[in-house]
Amino acid sequence: MTEYGYFLSCEEFTPAELLEQARRAEQAGFTRLAISDHFHPWNDAQGNSPFVWSMIGALSQTTDLPVTTLVTCPTVRLHPAVTAQAAATSSVLLGGRFTLGVGSGEALNEHIHGDRWPSFDARAAMLEEAIEVMRELFTGRLVTHRGRHYTVDNARLYTPPTGPLPIYVSGFGPSAAELAGRIGDGFVTMTPDTDLVKSFRDGGGAGKPVIGGVKVCWSTDRDKAVDTVHRLWPTELLPGELAQILPTPSHFEQAGRLVTREMISDSVTCGDDADEHAKTVRAYAEAGFDEVYVGQIGPDQEAFFDAYRQHVLPMLRS
Structure with missing residues (x-):
């Protein structure tokens, strides 16, 4: 329901x-x-x-x-390790009733550091890596990560989520919906578009x-x-x-x-x-x-x- x-x-x-x-x-x-x-x-x-x-x-x-x-953009304005800490604390404060909705961002919010605004393909790759980093940190274990876009050096969340912290991925086109199906625990989209929902389901989102x-x-x-x-x-x-x-x-x-x-x-x-x-x-x-x-x-x-x-x-x- x-x-x-x-x-x-x-x-x-x-x-x-x-x-x-x-x-x-x-x-x-x-x-x-x-x-x-x-x-x-x-x-x-x-x-x-x-x-x-x-x-x-x-x-x-x-x-x-x-x-x-x-949704939150965990790739440019805030490093994914910082976003992970904020999300984990939010989950603890809310007794596990927190879901992290994420997206590839808008220049409106993310340009403020003066960095070049990447293409969608680049932002999608950054988002995928950021989600990987955040999920590692949510375990509460010591994390070192050296990827294409992000480096995390001996970082550990000493206040990790007390239970699962789902990450839902936003998308407004077929490629983004398929990405959400592959890497997300759920899908966020703002129009009741059955084709997008199908793209998400077919891309790995069945049951999510x-x-x-x-x-x-x-x-x-x-x-x-x-x-x-x-x-x-x-x-x-x-x-x-x-x-x-x-x-x-x-x-x-x-x-x-x-x-x-x-x-x-x-x-x-x-x-x-x-x-x-x-x-x-x-x-x-x-x-x-x-x-x-x-x-x-x-x-x-x-x-x-x-x-x-x-x-x-x-x-x-x-």
């Missing part, structure tokens, strides 16, 4: 707001939490970027729900979880909701590899001007039609997803949680 979680957006909300959303999500009946990992927001209107590992520590003291990163996320804007004023999405998240509709290669929020603001209000109205679930919201989320379950994370765009969080508690989640579970 598909589980329904809440998506905490570090790009749009302050640390205090994210913690309050986590509390409200648990009260509303969501059974899991996901949280994004960004150094920058997509645009200045979103205006936030709290450090995800600090947030997970705070979440461990705020809620009993499992937490998944959607598939998880995804979707952003909506609940509001009694649909036009206002469309405006809110158009202002804050036009990046959701940018095509192709733009989200991976543009380096700064100002570049995304420029690209976002290509996204019209009509495109938002046609593509993003806005308004207060509970049936429409349930249909949007249910599409993931129908595509074979095991977990779906819903994020509310904009400030009207109270109305969203009330509506999903009273109407949408019961519809999904019925």
Whole structure:
């Protein structure tokens, strides 16, 4: 049976707001939490970027729900050994209820050291090696690794995970889905694409979880909701590899001007039609997803949680 979680957006909300959303999500009946990992927001209107590992520590003291990163890049901004330490501590704090979702990253967050932004093939190879390094460290044994991309010299996690720490791999195309099937414990993708799920399953992912996320804007004023999405998240509709290669929020603001209000109205679930919201989320379950994370765009969080508690989640579970 598909589980329904809440998506905490570090790009749009302050640390205090994210913690309050986590509390409200648990009260509303969501059974899991996901949280994004960004150094920058997509645009200045979103205006936030709290450090995800600090947030997970705070979440461990705020809620009993499992937490998944959607997603962390363990290859450029942070060395995989450092990411492994952060993930292991998160797992211990959460009593084993932590999943490390990883991806090959976006230049938006990873360019900050001034390194050259690699091609997808290079990033995929870096991700595969990083996962190997992290899994070795999760054992708590002394690790020395000298690979093509990373060196680890006599490193040991003295606070390792107390149990399994699954690593789910993100992908948005067939090659990435096949990679996730081969090296991941699960697959992360943001659209209910049955072909991608099949590529993951055929690539070695048979029997492994598939998880995804979707952003909506609940509001009694649909036009206002469309405006809110158009202002804050036009990046959701940018095509192709733009989200991976543009380096700064100002570049995304420029690209976002290509996204019209009509495109938002046609593509993003806005308004207060509970049936429409349930249909949007249910599409993931129908595509074979095991977990779906819903994020509310904009400030009207109270109305969203009330509506999903009273109407949408019961519809999904019925």
